[in-house]
Amino acid sequence: MIELKNVYFKYNNNELLKDITFKVKEKEKVVLLGINGSGKSTLLKIINGLLFPQKGKYFYKGVEINKKQLKNKEFNRKFRKEVVFLFQNPDSMIFNPTVYDEIAFGLRQLGDKKEDIDEKVKYWADKLGVYKYLNEPPFNLSGGEKQKVCLAALLILEPEVLLLDEPTANLDPKTTGWLIDFLYELNLTTIITTHNLSLSLELGDRGLVLSEDHQIIYDGNLEEFIKDIEMLKKAGLVHIHRHRHGKLEHRHYHTHDF
Numbered sequence: 293m294i295e296l297k298n299v300y301f302k303y304n305n306n307e308l309l310k311d312i313t314f315k316v317k318e319k320e321k322v323v324l325l326g327i328n329g330s331g332k333s334t335l336l337k338i339i340n341g342l343l344f345p346q347k348g349k350y351f352y353k354g355v356e357i358n359k360k361q362l363k364n365k366e367f368n369r370k371f372r373k374e375v376v377f378l379f380q381n382p383d384s385m386i387f388n389p390t391v392y393d394e395i396a397f398g399l400r401q402l403g404d405k406k407e408d409i410d411e412k413v414k415y416w417a418d419k420l421g422v423y424k425y426l427n428e429p430p431f432n433l434s435g436g437e438k439q440k441v442c443l444a445a446l447l448i449l450e451p452e453v454l455l456l457d458e459p460t461a462n463l464d465p466k467t468t469g470w471l472i473d474f475l476y477e478l479n480l481t482t483i484i485t486t487h488n489l490s491l492s493l494e495l496g497d498r499g500l501v502l503s504e505d506h507q508i509i510y511d512g513n514l515e516e517f518i519k520d521i522e523m524l525k526k527a528g529l530v531h532i533h534r535h536r537h538g539k540l541e542h543r544h545y546h547t548h549d550f
């Protein structure tokens with residue numbers, strides 16, 4: 293469904309992605325891991341057709357996604373409906389006066405009938421637990437609630453590929469548990485970024501890991517990656533510091549859930 297071939301991307305003189313090659317099958321759940329600045333968000337933006345690689349190619353359902361392809365109005369509508377992206381910061385997605393308008397926005401753009409939109413907005417608002425806020429300005433909501441509104445605004449489009457950038461970063465443990473179950477039941481092709489190792493196992497079976505120097509250093513079973521301390525060191529996903537246990541002090545590598 294998704295195929296990247298030797299994708300290279302730089303911003304000004306910063307190389308952000310080097311020689312990225314992988315495929316994602318339909319309904320696969322991929323967890324994208326990597327330290328801050330490794331290029332996770334940039335990679336999702338390429339898959340969402342918001343950025344274009346300077347070298348290499350990106351294919352969605354066998355069609356190369358580039359500026360020219362997305363200028364085709366009909367294709368653009370189809371692609372924008374099928375591949376959706378939940379940004380790392382929900383505030384950067386919210387711009388409508390009410391939660392209702394926020395969720396309805398995409399379908400209005402696509403020109404759906406008013407009654408159909410109304411039914412779907414109510415359905416998704418209810419499913420995501422934000423029904424009671426429909427007439428509120430989204431800016432008044434908490435971070436977690438805003439994220440649910442954004443997710444409703446994407447899912448109303450009935451997408452096929454869901455790209456989620458650090459979706460659990462603003463959520464409390466209870467809401468995180470809810471989101472994990474919710475995503476599992478959605479049964480869509482998903483690519484999710486995180487640097488929370490233990491949580492990552494709940495989000496998918498396949499791990500794709502970006503190194504500090506912006507290359508893929510692991511693509512495979514996520515559980516095996518997490519058990520492999522040498523790989524974790526290579527990815528910068530473990531750290532070392534002093535521990536104090538009473539009078540004893542020692543140093544060793546270990547992981548944290550940030």
Ligand SMILES: Nc1ncnc2c1ncn2[C@@H]1O[C@H](COP(=O)(O)OP(=O)(O)OP(=O)(O)O)[C@@H](O)[C@H]1O
Nearest residue numbers: 303306308326327328329330331332333334335380
């Ligand atoms: N538009 C831009 N202008 C300047 N620098 C950029 C731009 N976009 C990305 N970068 C830089 O590219 C690097 C990689 O960014 P990216 O957001 O893809 O990393 P990330 O893996 O998602 O990090 P994080 O875990 O912090 O979200 C960062 O150092 C960032 O500052």
Ligand SMILES: [Mg+2]
Nearest residue numbers: 332333380457
């Ligand atoms: Mg990021």
